[in-house]
Amino acid sequence: MAEKITKEDEALIESARDVIRDAYVHGTHYVGSAVRTTDGTVHTGVHVEANVGRASVCAEPVVLGTTVANGNSSDEIETIVSVRHPGPAEDENEIKVVSPCGVCRELITDLGAHIQVIYPGEKDELHKDDAINLLPNKYIKSYRDVHLEE
Incomplete structure (x- = not known):
């Protein structure tokens, strides 16, 4: 069930916007992501x-890898959002x-079905829901479960 966007979510969205504003290069970097962990730390x-x-x-894999590399477990990843910078030929800024x-x-x-994802709906209205709800009928029999874990 989709949840309402909070002030913390709005700040997370702005962090994603900030990273792509700073890093935008047409044809190279145009999507930015931000992750918030359970302690409130933001990674981009x-x-x-x-x-x-x-x-x-x-x-998304870049920011998730960065979050884990900075010492967070997947259980500590709370929310993720991505934003797209418009290209020079687009009317929208x-x-x-x-x-x-x-x-x-x-x-x-795979990292955590509990991770909240912020995404646009109709008329660009923002929603937030558990990742698993954005992927119905997910294939869940993992290699790890079958071959690596006892």
Whole structure:
């Protein structure tokens, strides 16, 4: 069930906007993400576009990896949001919240189905919901469960 956006969520969105404002390079970096952990710490990251498409990396895995690299467990990841900077040919100048792609939804739910995702709905109204609710009928039999954990 989607939840209302809080003042803390609005600040998280602004952190994502700030990182992409600072890092924006047309054709290289145009999506920024921010994660808030349970202690209120915010981590940010940007996507990296490559000439070879499959070498590109979305902003969500970048910021999730940064959050973990900075000492947080996946259980401590509370909320994630991504924003997109408009390109020079676009009429719109606003940096808007965007939904994570399907692959990123898989990654987020693998780290924690509880992680809250902020995403746009109709008329750009913002929503927040558990990652698992954005990925119905998720494949959940993981390699780790079958082969690595006893």
